Amino acid sequence: MIPEKLREKIEEIIDGCLECKSKPCMKNCIMLNEFGEDPKSILKECIAKNEIPDKLVYSCNMCNRCTIACPKDYKIQDIFMESRILKIKRNNGKSPMKGHRAIEAHQYLGYSNFFNTVNKAPKGNKTKRIFFPGCSLPSYNSKAVGNILDFLQEKYDGEIGSVLKCCGKPTKSLGQVEAFEKRYAAVQKAIDDTGAEEIIVACQSCYRVFKEHSPNQRVRSLWEILPELGLPEQTKEIGKDSDVVFGIHDSCSTRDNVEIQNGVRRILAQMGYKTEESVNTRGNTRCCGFGGMVMPANPEVAHAVITERGTEYKTDHIVSYCAACRESMENAGKDSVHILDLVFGDRYIKASAEKRSQGSVRQWINRFKSKKELNKRK
Template sequence: MERIKINDHILNHIYKETKNCIECNKCMKNCPMLNEFCKTPKELFKEIINKKEIDLNIPYSCSQCGYCIKVCNENVDLKETFMDLRKYIVKENKGVPKSLNAGSILFHQRSSFSKMFTSFIYPKKDEGIKRVFFPGCSIMAYSPEIVKSTYKYLYEKLPGMGYLQKCCGHPTYLTGDLEKFNIYFSNLKNDIDKMKADEIIVACSNCYNTLKKNTNNIKIKSLWEVISEVGVPDNIKDIGKNIDTVFSIHDPCPTRNEIKIHESVRKIIRELGISIEELKYSKKQTLCCGSGGMIKVTNNKLALNQMKKRAAQGKSEHIISYCQECVESMRQGGKKSVHILDLLFKFPFYKELEFDQVENSLIKKWINRYRGKKITKSKKL
């Protein structure tokens, strides 16, 4: 893999992290990538400092899950260190290095911000917009029908509910291209400002974090908190009480610190009457599903190993999550897996009792996203 020279500013930052590392190896235990490159983070950082260069594959193998900082008593933040290295590499290279084979990410982002995959719904004029539902890309790529059903339910429960289908730009941020991310996010922010809502209700964990970190004067709220507050649809309360299937629950790592989200999801599942088991590493201590940090593109072998490892930690053959990327990762890891929205709005699941998503091809995902625009634009709720 290509090696990149590092300037003194970045080396000084790495040196500070090196001094703080006491080589306790707590971060090594469950990090998807460290064991592939070193015996301790201190060892890795010392090598980088001595050579004044880094293997491009190292920062782009970090899943950005944040487990390291969660378990480190010395606050060594490997996540941000590797993210800073990504930003530095893109700046020095004047773009994302071609050797990363990140063309699919760049295509995804260009397309996601095009008019072809962007749509809005404004509520009735006499209601005015109070809130906007922002589903994100991945759940729409899986099922536009589920997105439609979710919006319809929110609209019934909460007057003044608008809708915005667009990407948050997080994949671009993960490449390290901060300049392009700012352009994309500014595009999104303009659309949000035009809708003049007080609150954005977000389904995707990465979108939730991205919006929360980059917006002011508007409330960002998780879809799971909202459904927990208004309750599940009356016709499916306790629908799972007579079902023998027990689900292992996987928490997405982007919202590992959002206790309200963890509690809300579990409350929703209880209202459905679904039985769950907690994984050993859950909530704040959750582990990466294998898709974090775009490593499925930049280090696919590492990503697949993590998917299998994480999926195997569940005793059940069924895993439930509230992130579509996590659901797909658990399926690739060898388990049957569903999104919580499957259990809320996809009733055939209860008739068939399979409780496993059907994999969509890449083309089907883009078709779904285009269909989703047409479904929402028609306003036939």
């Protein structure tokens, strides 16, 4: 059953939809095409049945592309997000999608002490800042996590600590509001206990979550900070003679943040690598397919989104600044690297291409290794 307030929001979209002949929203959303001819017909069917199907609700990447394309700026993803929250409440706090048990298990482990650590600045220094690497980067490359903290401690005179926890975005994306608030409160307390006034994040989802929920700390992206501080000396111009042209994949989580997008491009320029922009770039970027926890709920749609994104590049080499995006682009058939693979790696050439994705067990091992890397520097 659709509650009255949500019904009113849906009917507002139905009544106001212009039924554009060019259907810009449908051109920009693979998921909507799986469920109907246009948003109006999809939502009208929901009203007629007095129910929004679970699979529809959990097939949205929450990437905002439909709203960007809509001449009336209708926020269809908000309808789906509100529906997720209602479904969670009706299902005793659990997602109705069986595939999301893996996400719930991830969150359980992600908040366990075995994989978490909190460190103040070393040698008794004041902790002015903390580095928060997130989940996906520590699960991908533990050495990069340690290298970045080394670099930041050098640049900030040792006045920076670290917190390895999940920000709770997966929980929030499922619609588990109460669970998210409880988990985030623990994250916030860990940060507050360090005394840090600034949070430096390496993950775009973390960036959004902290911006919204941590008003007492300044939140900055690593990709804004690195070009300001200057790259490690051995990295400057390292890619000048490379035979690779990198396509840049921008994260949809921060599609509106020009500073982050510019920062990534400045980093690549300082390294001397050649780059190309895809058809949909910066504020108009497409989701990599990982957003919204869609993969476990509707893998067919997720794979279609991933494949479509991969076709938008002329080059076979993609650089991302999100480890989850990096994995998606590899799944799209591309040679896919994280930008830190370049910052702390040798000169990258075509012969450097290899598969880098790892299974879930290996990722948890990497996560534990990241904990050890951070603990070395406390």
